[in-house]
Amino acid sequence: MPSTKRPAILLNARRYWSDCVGRSGVFRGSWEFVAALWEFLRDSTPSRLRSRFGDADYDWDYRVNTTSGAVGWRDRLLGVFHSPYQPTERELFYEMMDALAQHTKINFNDFTFIDLGSGKGRTLLMASDYPFRRIVGVELLPSLNEIAQQNLAQYHSDSQKCFAIESVCADATTFPLPDGALVIFLFNPFPESGLRRTIANLENSVDAHPRPVIVIYHNPQLEAVLNETGRLKRIVGTHQYTISRS
Numbered sequence: 550m551p552s553t554k555r556p557a558i559l560l561n562a563r564r565y566w567s568d569c570v571g572r573s574g575v576f577r578g579s580w581e582f583v584a585a586l587w588e589f590l591r592d593s594t595p596s597r598l599r600s601r602f603g604d605a606d607y608d609w610d611y612r613v614n615t616t617s618g619a620v621g622w623r624d625r626l627l628g629v630f631h632s633p634y635q636p637t638e639r640e641l642f643y644e645m646m647d648a649l650a651q652h653t654k655i656n657f658n659d660f661t662f663i664d665l666g667s668g669k670g671r672t673l674l675m676a677s678d679y680p681f682r683r684i685v686g687v688e689l690l691p692s693l694n695e696i697a698q699q700n701l702a703q704y705h706s707d708s709q710k711c712f713a714i715e716s717v718c719a720d721a722t723t724f725p726l727p728d729g730a731l732v733i734f735l736f737n738p739f740p741e742s743g744l745r746r747t748i749a750n751l752e753n754s755v756d757a758h759p760r761p762v763i764v765i766y767h768n769p770q771l772e773a774v775l776n777e778t779g780r781l782k783r784i785v786g787t788h789q790y791t792i793s794r795s
Contacts, residue, residue, distance in 0.1 A: 613700040615671035636671040652785045660730045665721035666738025670697030677711045686716040694718040722746040726754040730761040737768040762795040
């Protein structure tokens with residue numbers, strides 16, 4: 550269910566620490582937790598803050614706001630416990646979509662594109678260059694989702710082919726997936742526990758309503774979690790992304 554409730558920092562910090570400890574043990578897990586917080590502090594220095602405006606060409610071309618600059622400290626800290634906001638590079642996204650078309654022979658009109666952890670919505674905008682049936686972004690943080698909605702409202706491109714686009718503020722790990730064939734986009738948006746919940750949610754949805762599912766996993770650090778399911782078969786990939794299908 551869509552929500553505008555702000556995620557609690559302490560609750561998410563506790564879950565992240567628990568994930569670290571469960572994966573690496575108490576000593577090493579606690580060290581990983583402290584190291585992540587230290588990196589957050591380093592990332593808050595003026596020079597690091599300025600660097601997040603570096604990927605601004607896309608925003609300049611389309612008069613939108615999708616860089617990782619101007620993200621507040623609270624949302625950046627929550628990003629430590631989930632996955633820091635980072636927009637997908639334009640050239641790499643089109644490379645992934647070319648691979649999708651080449652290796653799956655997809656009929657875009659039959660598929661809904663879903664970005665789980667959609668941030669400010671850049672991937673939604675780029676996906677609209679393809680004639681998907683529908684495009685949906687799911688973002689946990691209300692502030693980022695609000696920016697995404699603003700971007701969707703003011704975006705204009707002569708190459709746009711899909712106009713049924715929306716951004717929803719919700720927990721992507723439990724989001725009710727729409728019926729019909731799906732292309733699910735993941736830019737490494739979750740820690741391992743979150744990805745496991747997401748895959749379980751996907752499996753339950755497909756069991757209830759069998760249909761084709763394709764998963765594009767950008768920065769596939771936890772690809773083993775997808776492979777464990779036995780439901781998804783990897784069809785193509787590089788060190789930057791993998792594409793799997795049911």
